[in-house]
Amino acid sequence: MDHPPTHVQQPPQALPFAALLEGRRSTRRYTDQPLPEGLLEHLLAQARQAPSGANLQPGEFISLQGDARARLSAALVNAFRQGAQEPEDYSYFPQPMPMQLRRRQVAAAQALYGALGAARDDRAARNAQFERNFRFFDAPVALLVTIDARMGSGCYMDLGMCLYGLMLAAQAQGLGSCGIGAIASYPGLVRQTLGLEAGRHIVCGVALGYADPEASENAVRTERLGVGEFLRVMG
Ligand SMILES: Cc1cc2nc3c(=O)[nH]c(=O)nc-3n(C[C@H](O)[C@H](O)[C@H](O)COP(=O)(O)O)c2cc1C
16 A cells, blocks of 8 residues: 655544544535645545455546536536436436435435525525535535446445545545535536546545535534344344
């Protein structure tokens, strides 16, 4: 594994692993502070330590900067405002969403919009927040995650482990992150805007950076199932 470049600052005291697991939350507003040089590469090298079936290590991360990032965000925001729709490369949610899962989805949305003070019928406020997905929440680092279209669904699981590794590695360095599945709603537009090959599936975006400590949306807390709700013991 790559060793961290010497200029990568270690947090004053490394957090115990349990604190990383329990303390990670999606960060949706960032300060302008850039990442130290080399830190992103270091985090990705750590994330790649994730296990994967047959060690295929699926998935690619594209660090979007400058003109490429600006063009992509503009295209996505425009598509969203036009109400454009296109088929996704891979299906994420069950259709229709079973009521029990719908309740979790609504609770997570309520937690976010509640923190922002956006009422249920305040479409403008909710749309404004949704558009921020397409600007990678204005984070200093904007990543696009893609996968070879020939890979099976198991490889998405492998890539998910790599993504979680990235989030925890980032957090260990004092950074926040957020997965952005919303970007996968416009895979054709993403490929066209960035000139990507048709054979690459658009999985999601990731925002990374230092969390704005004042932002109400960063104080959002979501609930988790109790172990008894997802563990079955068979004797
Ligand atoms: C792959 C992935 C995609 C996500 N996409 C979005 C998104 O498009 N917009 C958003 O605001 N949050 C997104 N999230 C964040 C989830 O809503 C969040 O992880 C969940 O509500 C649990 O909250 P927590 O991360 O704060 O613990 C995504 C998370 C993951 C892992």
